[in-house]
Amino acid sequence: MGVGENIKALRKKSSLTQEEFAKLIGVSKETVCRWEKGRSAIRQSTLQTITSVFNLQPDDLTSEASGLAAQNEFPKKSRPKENCQPSEVCDAFKITMSSGRTGLKRTGTVPSAPSLLARHPNCFFVQMDTSAMSKCYPIGSLLLVDPNKKPWNGCTVLAIADNSRMVIRRYSVGTSSILLSSYSYRTAEPDIVLDKRRIRILGVIVWFQASHDLGE
The missing domain is CATH 2.10.109.10 (Umud Fragment, subunit A)
Incomplete structure (x- = not known):
């Protein structure tokens, strides 16, 4: 599992759409899509921004064996209260x-x-x-x-x-x-x-x- 899979795992576990994730780190939705499909390399400075925003270690994004795609580090999104839409x-x-x-x-x-x-x-x-x-x-x-x-x-x-x-x-x-x-x-x-x-x-x-x- 490469960087793209780890990026997708991070986004999914944070309950963010590609557009929401992109705006949070200052890139376009299309860029995030290319990352997740392995069609574009991610700059080191961008990786540093992501690890800073989401409080991660570099291996969480770059490691195939211990990256986010290979583990379940983030809790699932909390269910809304029953009286809330x-x-x-x-x-x-x-x-x-x-x-x-x-x-x-x-x-x-x-x-x-x-x-x-x-x-x-x-x-x-x-x-x-x-x-x-x-x-x-x-x-x-x-x-x-x-x-x-x-x-x-x-x-x-x-x-x-x-x-x-x-x-x-x-x-x-x-x-x-x-x-x-x-x-x-x-x-x-x-x-x-x-x-x-x-x-x-x-x-x-x-x-x-x-x-x-x-x-x-």
């Missing part, structure tokens, strides 16, 4: 660290307003697990990320810096660099200022909600 739930992830790199790990699905999800196709939730943006989002809240939306100065984004560190920060772009800054009631974390080529924007935060029923 499929259109009322959205995939949820948390930011995790492995081998000095941060990435996304799927934690299941959470209910949300159907009209909201309809306005933001291919969106997903990420849990806010630090105080870096506490003036906007409480720790533990779920942030809805729209990977299709173009960022603007002052918005909040989910981004990868230097292909290794995933952060949720306020976004500001200059002529050749991007500034990612915290917005916290506590001591502010250092700003991240890097060349545009060293930062990948995974999506814009368009909504947030509690991670659980506050009445329970």
Whole structure:
């Protein structure tokens, strides 16, 4: 089983369509299709992006013997609650660290307003697990990320810096660099200022909600 089979296994186990997977890592749907059919080689930089976004080890994608196609590393997609229609739930992830790199790990699905999800196709939730943006989002809240939306100065984004560190920060772009800054009631974390080529924007935060029923 080669890289293409491992890519397909990752996409299936993450419950993503080819189009959703492509937008998450910044390529076209056709490119993903060619990868899965073994008709196109994958650049090393793209492999690094995938391993960073999904919090994987390189062997998970490159190994025939121990890659994702040969194992069942990812849990099956959680079933929606009985009182929720499929259109009322959205995939949820948390930011995790492995081998000095941060990435996304799927934690299941959470209910949300159907009209909201309809306005933001291919969106997903990420849990806010630090105080870096506490003036906007409480720790533990779920942030809805729209990977299709173009960022603007002052918005909040989910981004990868230097292909290794995933952060949720306020976004500001200059002529050749991007500034990612915290917005916290506590001591502010250092700003991240890097060349545009060293930062990948995974999506814009368009909504947030509690991670659980506050009445329970």
